[in-house]
Amino acid sequence: MVHLFWIVLHLIFYLLFPEFGASVSLLLYLIFELFSTYKNNGKLEFIHFYFLGTILTIFANLSIIYSFSSGEGVGSYTYALPQYFPIASLIFAIGNQCMAIGYFFKGEGKIPKLVSQAKLSYSLLNKIFWISLLFSFNKFWLPIQLPGSFQILVEIIPIVGIFIFSKYAGKFQGKTLFVQSLILTLGASFNALLFSYLRLDIVSPIIVFILGYYIGTRSLKSFLSVKFVPMFLLLIVFYTFFGLFGANRANVSDGFDRISQLNFEFTDKNLKGLEEEESLSAFERSSNIAQISATYGLVENHGFYNGKASMPLVGALIPRIFWPDKPKIALGSWFAMEIGAAIEVDGWYNNAVNMTIPGNLFLDFGWYGLVLGSFLIGIFLKLLWNSVGFYDKKFNLVGLFLGVYLFFTGFLGIGADLQILITYLSMYLTLLLLSILINLIHENSLRRANLARK
Numbered sequence: 001m002v003h004l005f006w007i008v009l010h011l012i013f014y015l016l017f018p019e020f021g022a023s024v025s026l027l028l029y030l031i032f033e034l035f036s037t038y039k040n041n042g043k044l045e046f047i048h049f050y051f052l053g054t055i056l057t058i059f060a061n062l063s064i065i066y067s068f069s070s071g072e073g074v075g076s077y078t079y080a081l082p083q084y085f086p087i088a089s090l091i092f093a094i095g096n097q098c099m100a101i102g103y104f105f106k107g108e109g110k111i112p113k114l115v116s117q118a119k120l121s122y123s124l125l126n127k128i129f130w131i132s133l134l135f136s137f138n139k140f141w142l143p144i145q146l147p148g149s150f151q152i153l154v155e156i157i158p159i160v161g162i163f164i165f166s167k168y169a170g171k172f173q174g175k176t177l178f179v180q181s182l183i184l185t186l187g188a189s190f191n192a193l194l195f196s197y198l199r200l201d202i203v204s205p206i207i208v209f210i211l212g213y214y215i216g217t218r219s220l221k222s223f224l225s226v227k228f229v230p231m232f233l234l235l236i237v238f239y240t241f242f243g244l245f246g247a248n249r250a251n252v253s254d255g256f257d258r259i260s261q262l263n264f265e266f267t268d269k270n271l272k273g274l275e276e277e278e279s280l281s282a283f284e285r286s287s288n289i290a291q292i293s294a295t296y297g298l299v300e301n302h303g304f305y306n307g308k309a310s311m312p313l314v315g316a317l318i319p320r321i322f323w324p325d326k327p328k329i330a331l332g333s334w335f336a337m338e339i340g341a342a343i344e345v346d347g348w349y350n351n352a353v354n355m356t357i358p359g360n361l362f363l364d365f366g367w368y369g370l371v372l373g374s375f376l377i378g379i380f381l382k383l384l385w386n387s388v389g390f391y392d393k394k395f396n397l398v399g400l401f402l403g404v405y406l407f408f409t410g411f412l413g414i415g416a417d418l419q420i421l422i423t424y425l426s427m428y429l430t431l432l433l434l435s436i437l438i439n440l441i442h443e444n445s446l447r448r449a450n451l452a453r454k
Contacts, residue, residue: 003101010093014086020065021089023289026096027058033100043218046385047103047378049211050410053286054096057413060287061089079339079353080290081297088292088359094367095358095374102378111383114431116398116438124395125164129180132161136187139195149430152423156405158188160397162205163212163404170216178227185209189234200412206234208408288356288413294339295359304366309335309355310418331355331417354416361418377421381406384428398435402427 006029010022017024030051037048044052067074068082118124135157145151165181168174188205196202209231213222222228298305312329332352336342342351355363361373388403389396405427414420 003097003104007094007097010090010097014090014093018086019069020062021086022093023058023061023065023089026089026093027055029097029100030055030058043391044215044407045390046381046406046410047100049407050414053411053413056286057288060284061092061289064284064287064289065089074284074290076284077290079294079341081293084293084296084300085289087296088289091292091296091358091362091370092288092356095361095370098371098374099357099378099381102375102380103382105375105379105382107379109379109383111387111428112432113387113389114396114399114402114428114435115389116396116435118395118397120395125168125177128161128164128397129184132158132184133187135161136184136191139191149423149426152405152427153401153430156401158184158191159205159208159408160400160404162188162208164400166209166212167216170213170222172216181209181212182230185231203235204408204412206231207411208404211407211411286413288354288359291335291353291355292359292362294353295335295355295363298338298363299366304369305364307364309360309364313418313422329419329422331360331419335417352416356416357414357418357420359417380421381424384424387428387432398431398438402431 006025009025009028013020013025014022034048034051034055037044064074064077064080065082065085068080068085074080135154138154138157142154146154162181162184165177165184169177169181185205185208189202192201192205210223214220309331312331312334315329330352332354333342335355336351336353339353341353357377358370358374361370365373384402385406388399388406390399390403392399406424409415409420415423
């Protein structure tokens with residue numbers, strides 16, 4: 001009944017305040033849900049991390065809506081259709097509300113839990129620290145690209161390490177743990193600065209550090225401490241650096257040469273002449289109202305796509321090991337071409353635009369598909385989260401890999417489209433196989449030890 005009230009409220013806000021649509025009512029729901037959870041037990045789940053990121057998205061959307069309504073517009077969003085901003089806000093609100101209904105649905109369904117036998121100790125923490133630090137700089141010594149989920153696991157080793165140390169630094173208020181988590185954060189961010197094409201890879205370690213520390217303390221007061229000044233300074237530096245890196249990332253090399261090249265661009269007199277597309281702030285980039293309005297425009301012009309937009313995901317279910325020549329699954333590039341925001345260059349596309357999960361569902365299946373699809377996605381996400389045992393007392397390293405991946409991708413908006421669900425499923429199955437192997441090895445070692453005693 002509570003969710004039904006909010007859905008009705010979204011519709012009322014959409015009708016009464018068409019300029020901002022249902023953005024305000026969705027914002028109210030998210031704040032209410034987060035505040036209630038914080039006051040209740042402070043245990044943020046996957047959906048709450050997503051809500052936190054969605055709040056930032058809504059504020060960015062309101063800013064973009066205001067820019068267009070005031071006649072200024074935003075040059076980067078040439079594909080935006082301002083006349084559809086209200087309905088786009090409603091699509092986003094209904095999609096998120098139905099996802100929340102599915103997530104909080106009291107069902108009996110379960111999937112196998114990710115479990116690994118490991119006793120937390122200073123020795124284990126020390127090994128995790130050095131392994132995480134080593135993989136923070138994996139681009140220097142790991143020349144190969146692993147297939148699919150295995151590459152993601154390699155990439156998030158330092159992220160998991162950051163979370164473990166920041167969580168226990170918050171829980172036990174340990175100075176050494178805090179310094180270790182800070183070292184891992186700086187290492188992972190610096191490595192991303194040298195090698196990554198995506199700007200969010202640079203800030204993700206900082207976000208994980210902050211969220212991990214909160215989970216350890218379950219208190220916001222701890223962030224008022226002086227020791228958090230370096231983290232907030234890093235966020236400020238990233239915000240000011242966002243446009244510069246975005247404007248030049250395609251033209252700079254990897255490694256330490258990138259630093260000198262970016263420094264040259266920063267001091268160059270032509271920097272002030274950056275086009276608006278290239279100088280978009282991180283805040284503006286976090287909006288999605290333009291993308292969803294473009295999906296509604298496609299529906300107005302061509303009707304619902306009836307699964308055409310999501311069809312490539314069928315091929316994504318086949319592991320590349322069984323289909324070595326499987327083509328790239330790039331829904332964002334397809335969508336960019338569809339709305340005229342990309343062209344084909346050298347056999348590929350020069351741009352990708354995220355349609356968002358609500359936009360993807362609406363484009364393919366309309367309002368019924370949006371409601372049912374979002375509800376089922378919510379159930380799926382809850383099943384994944386429950387398989388992690390995130391707040392279990394026993395230390396579960398394998399479960400942490402999926403849990404940390406879920407919460408920081410959730411904070412960043414879950415994903416660009418429905419493709420993220422395939423990635424989540426692939427990650428879960430890979431880690432489930434890994435947990436089974438680890439437990440078999442552990443049981444065999446115990447059996448041998450028992451036989452040796454006899």
